Amino acid sequence: MALGEARTVTQGTTVAEACRQAAEEGVVLVTDANGLLSGILTHTDISIRVIAEGLQVEQTLVSKIMTRNPSFVPRKTLIIEALQKMVQGKYRHLPVVENGEAICMMMMSYCIRYVVFAHDHAAKNGSALGAPIGVERQSGSNFLDAYKIIEILSEHICKPLSTIISENSKIPTVAPSDTVHVATRKMRDLCVNYVVITVGNSLRGILTSKDVLTRVIGHNRPPELTQVEKVMTLHPNCATLDATILDALRLMDSGKFLHVPVLDGDGMLITCLDVLQLLKLRDPALDFDPQDEDHSLSYASIDRLDIKCMTPSVLELIMLEGSSKPTNLPFTLLQVITNNFSDERTIGYGGFGIVFKVE
Numbered sequence: 001m002a003l004g005e006a007r008t009v010t011q012g013t014t015v016a017e018a019c020r021q022a023a024e025e026g027v028v029l030v031t032d033a034n035g036l037l038s039g040i041l042t043h044t045d046i047s048i049r050v051i052a053e054g055l056q057v058e059q060t061l062v063s064k065i066m067t068r069n070p071s072f073v074p075r076k077t078l079i080i081e082a083l084q085k086m087v088q089g090k091y092r093h094l095p096v097v098e099n100g101e102a103i104c105m106m107m108m109s110y111c112i113r114y115v116v117f118a119h120d121h122a123a124k125n126g127s128a129l130g131a132p133i134g135v136e137r138q139s140g141s142n143f144l145d146a147y148k149i150i151e152i153l154s155e156h157i158c159k160p161l162s163t164i165i166s167e168n169s170k171i172p173t174v175a176p177s178d179t180v181h182v183a184t185r186k187m188r189d190l191c192v193n194y195v196v197i198t199v200g201n202s203l204r205g206i207l208t209s210k211d212v213l214t215r216v217i218g219h220n221r222p223p224e225l226t227q228v229e230k231v232m233t234l235h236p237n238c239a240t241l242d243a244t245i246l247d248a249l250r251l252m253d254s255g256k257f258l259h260v261p262v263l264d265g266d267g268m269l270i271t272c273l274d275v276l277q278l279l280k281l282r283d284p285a286l287d288f289d290p291q292d293e294d295h296s297l298s299y300a301s302i303d304r305l306d307i308k309c310m311t312p313s314v315l316e317l318i319m320l321e322g323s324s325k326p327t328n329l330p331f332t333l334l335q336v337i338t339n340n341f342s343d344e345r346t347i348g349y350g351g352f353g354i355v356f357k358v359e
Helices: 015-022 043-051 079-089 108-125 146-156 180-190 209-219 245-255 275-279 314-320 331-337
Strands: 008-010 027-031 037-042 093-098 101-107 194-199 202-208 259-263 269-274 346-350 353-356
Touching (some): 008 015, 015 027, 015 037, 015 043, 037 043, 037 093, 043 180, 079 093, 079 108, 079 146, 108 146, 108 245, 194 269, 202 259, 202 269, 245 259, 245 275, 269 275
Parallel strands (some): 008 027
Antiparallel strands (some): 027 037, 093 101, 194 202, 346 353
16 A cells, blocks of 8 residues: 555646556646656546546646646645545645655645545544544644544544535536436536436436546547446445445545445435545544645654655555565554553563554
């Protein structure tokens, strides 16, 4: 579960080539003549600015459709801070930049995994959600407190989905026989990056802008001739109205998707929720400008992204995937995972060291 690689193209690259580069992560960064970040191009941009407009990927340059001067974060950024910035700015990808050069990409899928992991760890150990992600209060801070975000988030994700569903929410729907071109125009018109495929009020499938990139453009299928039913995800995983936001996040994390249809008790489609809707914190205290680089959050070691390679916390990789070898860990983190070096966690001694069991 590493952060996304910062794949880059130049402004003069064709969209067709950019699509090949973006196939895995669904995004490429655009650099100027000096190799500095100047834009970003996502699968959503490709769907609504190219396919929906009837442009040809082989003839359209990245510079014509990219988002210029994208928001970014420095490498020493709290995950919770990056997540809040992504939700406020409605980004699913956030470049991590050092000295003007993009070194990796923060992905929304990683943020989902992190929130679920932090909640489970906190619940298991009877601690606050902030404990496993290393957030500490800084007394006297005049800016938004990261711990406040954590507290509100921990309450928010335990709410049922019914509390965040609007009565008048529009569902972007198309028929199975509609073309991908029609589907992308619906995405554009409703400012979303997905459509659900229905017959009557019965859900048949879902098509996202990532699907358009990988299953249509990636296989050289003409959008104006390809029917949605040929490339949609058939019978997608769904949530029920009484499920919690955390339940929906777990579903997304396990299935590696960012949209979840919601069904009523009769199995009829009520709405489809995007991950940004799930994680939007409805609290006036959190209304800050996502472009503001000066808001100061409390930084603790566990939440600092690895400076050398920008991978997530080594501890997290060890605990979740076993993909990293043991290494030096921050003292504050060791205190958390050993319950402040309690005797109950001591399992042995060796040389000049003590062996602790961590949870």
